[in-house]
Amino acid sequence: MERENIPDYENYEQIKISSSLDETLTDIRTIMGNTMDLNILEIEISGVKCAVIAIEGMIATLNISQIVYKYLMGFHADNADCKTVFDFVTKQSLLTNDRKTIYTYGDVVRFAFSGFGIIFFDGLAKAVALGIQGYDKRSVTEPTSEVNIKGSHEGFIEAIRSNISLVRRRMKTPALRFELLQVGTSSKTDVCIAYIKGKAPDKYVDKVRQQLKDIKLETVLTSGYIAPFLESGKKRLFSDFSSTERPDLFCAKLTQGRVGVLIDGTPFAIVVPALFSENFISIDDYASKPYYTAYIKALKYFCFFITIAMPGIYVALATFHPGTFSHKLLLNLAVSEEGTPFPLYVEVLIMMIFYEIMREAGIRLPRAVGGAVSIVGGLIIGDAAVSSGLISVSILIVIGLTATASFVIPSLNEQTSVLRLIFIIAGGLWGLFGIGIAIALVLSNICASENLNVPYTSPFSPLKKDKLVNALARRSFFTLEKTSSKISDLSSSREE
Amino acid sequence: MTRKISSLQFVVTMFFMIGILTITRPSAENTNLLTDIISSVAAVLIECLIVLPAVFYSERYNTSDPVRGIFETNTVVGKILCVFYAAFFIYAAINSLGAFSFFLTSNFPELSKSWAVILLMCAVSLYASCLGIEALTRSSVFVGAIFAALVFIVTISVTGEYDVDNLQLMFPFSENLPGDIFKETLLKLGRSSEICALPFLICHVDKNKKTSVFYFLAVKLGFTILVLLAVKAVLGGYSQKIFDPFYTLSTYARISVIERFDAIYGFVWTLGAFVKISVLFYLGGMFIGYIFPGMKNSASVSIATAVSFAVAVFIVSNNMWDNAFLRSAHWTAVVFLGGIVPLVALLLKSFKTRKRSFDK
Numbered sequence: 001m002e003r004e005n006i007p008d009y010e011n012y013e014q015i016k017i018s019s020s021l022d023e024t025l026t027d028i029r030t031i032m033g034n035t036m037d038l039n040i041l042e043i044e045i046s047g048v049k050c051a052v053i054a055i056e057g058m059i060a061t062l063n064i065s066q067i068v069y070k071y072l073m074g075f076h077a078d079n080a081d082c083k084t085v086f087d088f089v090t091k092q093s094l095l096t097n098d099r100k101t102i103y104t105y106g107d108v109v110r111f112a113f114s115g116f117g118i119i120f121f122d123g124l125a126k127a128v129a130l131g132i133q134g135y136d137k138r139s140v141t142e143p144t145s146e147v148n149i150k151g152s153h154e155g156f157i158e159a160i161r162s163n164i165s166l167v168r169r170r171m172k173t174p175a176l177r178f179e180l181l182q183v184g185t186s187s188k189t190d191v192c193i194a195y196i197k198g199k200a201p202d203k204y205v206d207k208v209r210q211q212l213k214d215i216k217l218e219t220v221l222t223s224g225y226i227a228p229f230l231e232s233g234k235k236r237l238f239s240d241f242s243s244t245e246r247p248d249l250f251c252a253k254l255t256q257g258r259v260g261v262l263i264d265g266t267p268f269a270i271v272v273p274a275l276f277s278e279n280f281i282s283i284d285d286y287a288s289k290p291y292y293t294a295y296i297k298a299l300k301y302f303c304f305f306i307t308i309a310m311p312g313i314y315v316a317l318a319t320f321h322p323g324t325f326s327h328k329l330l331l332n333l334a335v336s337e338e339g340t341p342f343p344l345y346v347e348v349l350i351m352m353i354f355y356e357i358m359r360e361a362g363i364r365l366p367r368a369v370g371g372a373v374s375i376v377g378g379l380i381i382g383d384a385a386v387s388s389g390l391i392s393v394s395i396l397i398v399i400g401l402t403a404t405a406s407f408v409i410p411s412l413n414e415q416t417s418v419l420r421l422i423f424i425i426a427g428g429l430w431g432l433f434g435i436g437i438a439i440a441l442v443l444s445n446i447c448a449s450e451n452l453n454v455p456y457t458s459p460f461s462p463l464k465k466d467k468l469v470n471a472l473a474r475r476s477f478f479t480l481e482k483t484s485s486k487i488s489d490l491s492s493s494r495e496e
Numbered sequence: 497m498t499r500k501i502s503s504l505q506f507v508v509t510m511f512f513m514i515g516i517l518t519i520t521r522p523s524a525e526n527t528n529l530l531t532d533i534i535s536s537v538a539a540v541l542i543e544c545l546i547v548l549p550a551v552f553y554s555e556r557y558n559t560s561d562p563v564r565g566i567f568e569t570n571t572v573v574g575k576i577l578c579v580f581y582a583a584f585f586i587y588a589a590i591n592s593l594g595a596f597s598f599f600l601t602s603n604f605p606e607l608s609k610s611w612a613v614i615l616l617m618c619a620v621s622l623y624a625s626c627l628g629i630e631a632l633t634r635s636s637v638f639v640g641a642i643f644a645a646l647v648f649i650v651t652i653s654v655t656g657e658y659d660v661d662n663l664q665l666m667f668p669f670s671e672n673l674p675g676d677i678f679k680e681t682l683l684k685l686g687r688s689s690e691i692c693a694l695p696f697l698i699c700h701v702d703k704n705k706k707t708s709v710f711y712f713l714a715v716k717l718g719f720t721i722l723v724l725l726a727v728k729a730v731l732g733g734y735s736q737k738i739f740d741p742f743y744t745l746s747t748y749a750r751i752s753v754i755e756r757f758d759a760i761y762g763f764v765w766t767l768g769a770f771v772k773i774s775v776l777f778y779l780g781g782m783f784i785g786y787i788f789p790g791m792k793n794s795a796s797v798s799i800a801t802a803v804s805f806a807v808a809v810f811i812v813s814n815n816m817w818d819n820a821f822l823r824s825a826h827w828t829a830v831v832f833l834g835g836i837v838p839l840v841a842l843l844l845k846s847f848k849t850r851k852r853s854f855d856k
Contacts, residue, residue, distance in 0.1 A: 430608050448631035
């Protein structure tokens with residue numbers, strides 16, 4: 001008899017598994033195009049024809065032979081039929097923790113490509129998926145982008161289930177919930193929503209779930225693919241979500257009632273909503289004395305200002321308002337600028353772009369060569385530029401200070417790099433008036449950002465006095481004992 | 497779901513609607529310090545009375561503004577009022593753009609042409625006002641912090657220049673003190689265009705509306721008197737003859753690394769003017785939107801901006817800035833738009849509510 005629905009790689013999702021084993025195996029070979037990493041093992045268990053399929057490299061070979069094959073092959077029952085064997089696998093044995101009965105080819109593909117072994121039984125239109133994943137993964141190592149001194153040295157890795165366990169290990173509360181979704185029409189990437197029930201408002205979780213479900217991308221390979229869909233959706237300079245490589249920071253944010261998203265294949269988790277002030281927080285703050293934390297945070301805010309505005313302000317003052325400088329400073333400046341051929345703002349722009357080139361080269365190169373780039377750029381070219389009279393020494397100092405300050409807040413690197421150039425141009429063209437215009441633009445943009453109704457600039461504006469302590473210093477643990485901090489307290493809207 | 501602004505955001509935004517104006521405009525010539533102080537107090541007290549209906553209206557009808565209330569009763573009258581308000585806020589925007597451009601091009605002529613100054617300011621204010629009142633008022637808090645720092649540094653760093661003799665409380669001597677105080681009070685009232693904006697900002701304030709208005713008026717009075725005293729104590733009678741006494745004061749200020757603060761003052765004024773002009777564009781656009789209900793917010797704000805830009809450029813490039821009318825509104829406009837319209841709206845709405853409950 002001619003079949004109505006013959007599955008292929010495009011229409012397999014909803015088609016049911018056939019009760020004929022031969023037909024099922026043919027269908028699977030058709031759907032997967034007989035791909036070389038598909039392993040099909042046909043066996044007889046107590047006289048019933050069965051087949052185990054798995055994807056090479058995705059399962060632990062030792063596990064499948066010791067846990068599955070050994071027990072299956074040892075099973076004997078009188079007059080056994082497919083139902084008896086199925087019942088043995090699903091009800092009378094403890095093969096693996098992770099065991100699912102599946103009915104469609106969509107599930108077959110999803111589970112097989114997630115590292116499950118799938119057992120089919122001749123005569124049954126269903127199969128059993130056993131979790132015996134054993135693909136290679138990186139071991140848990142120190143996070144590279146958020147290094148700390150006194151906190152945990154564990155970072156997320158690429159495998160989502162390991163990341164879930166890293167979070168669960170730190171939060172042993174039943175209120176911590178994980179929801180798994182698949183995102184990406186082709187990649188079917190596992191994406192996990194994490195939140196603490198009772199802390200994260202339901203509307204936050206619902207919104208994030210809906211935003212993830214609405215993603216129609218073909219592939220999701222890094223957190224960067226997901227992040228734009230979790231933003232408030234408008235053109236904003238700063239991101240109103242945060243991303244972290246640290247399970248401890250992730251847990252801290254979940255405790256504040258935020259919603260986290262773990263993505264398979266990337267060691268960076270996303271958390272929404274985020275605040276501007278969080279860019280100045282590190283987990284080490286909680287290992288230091290509050291007064292020291294306050295000092296370090298003040299330093300970081302100052303560095304942020306220097307990073308984006310210092311070259312622009314320098315250009316503006318030196319070009320249009322030299323009277324602002326004290327006489328000694330002005331004389332020194334005049335002497336150093338005397339021999340240089342370019343206008344001041346062109347000089348600064350050249351040096352800034354040169355610095356960005358060096359930085360970009362240093363990031364992408366192997367570490368051993370990265371050091372050489374610094375020597376070539378910083379020492380040789382820098383020194384040559386000054387001694388040849390192309391660039392003044394004072395500019396080199398300004399650029400050096402700016403670059404060093406930018407390392408203090410690496411999470412804002414993208415924004416500071418571009419804003420710095422805008423400030424230089426604005427300062428070079430219109431002096432401090434231009435700087436004022438640039439600040440007004442940036443301020444309006446930042447102040448308009450809000451995710452899940454939480455303003456990005458909170459707790460500064462709108463001012464929340466009780467939360468301000470955390471933005472400028474840190475709360476003492478005695479205060480934390482008494483009060484709980486919820487991100488939803490910063491919400492900016494009111495219900496009518 | 498409606499948007500809200502905090503009490504602090506309201507106070508700071510309202511402050512920027514007047515703050516720069518207060519420190520940049522000298523009083524009428526031959527006004528002594530006593531007259532200045534008494535008239536400032538009197539003007540603020542009158543403003544207290546003017547804003548009462550708007551505050552009561554906002555307390556009672558929460559998020560609705562008085563013009564919306566009148567609209568619900570009579571659309572034609574509502575639309576006519578919208579025209580008045582839109583025209584007033586656009587006028588106030590032109591006034592501020594002109595004042596700012598005049599200040600910048602006369603003190604820093606090398607920076608830019610006046611039309612370019614107006615264009616840049618219009619562009620950035622248009623962008624900000626399109627982002628909405630919440631974002632705007634949030635920005636104003638940051639600008640407020642910068643502004644407060646500047647005023648603090650300037651007033652502290654000129655302490656060496658203070659001379660009590662300069663204060664000359666009764667000099668030049670006034671032959672008709674009550675009359676002078678009255679005239680000066682009306683002049684100050686006319687400069688208080690922010691009072692007309694108050695009914696439309698207070699309705700966004702989440703809580704403590706009365707306290708917010710009280711704080712605003714207290715800050716306004718305190719700041720005005722502080723600046724009056726600081727300027728007079730350093731500059732003496734000269735402060736009456738210059739357009740921008742606080743700017744002159746900032747040129748006297750110096751700290752170890754900064755020789756003079758005039759450029760920094762210009763920078764802070766840029767930010768202050770940005771807040772004020774953005775709010776005025778927003779309000780102008782809001783009323784154009786009331787007149788043409790289907791119009792997008794960005795379109796109505798763009799119309800308000802375009803008109804303000806064109807007129808401001810025309811006025812500034814034709815050196816019409818000396819015209820007193822272009823410098824400040826008449827006190828009657830402030831009383832009508834800031835006090836009488838909200839009062840009428842309050843009475844109408846109360847009457848309507850009472851009638852409805854009586855009918856039931």
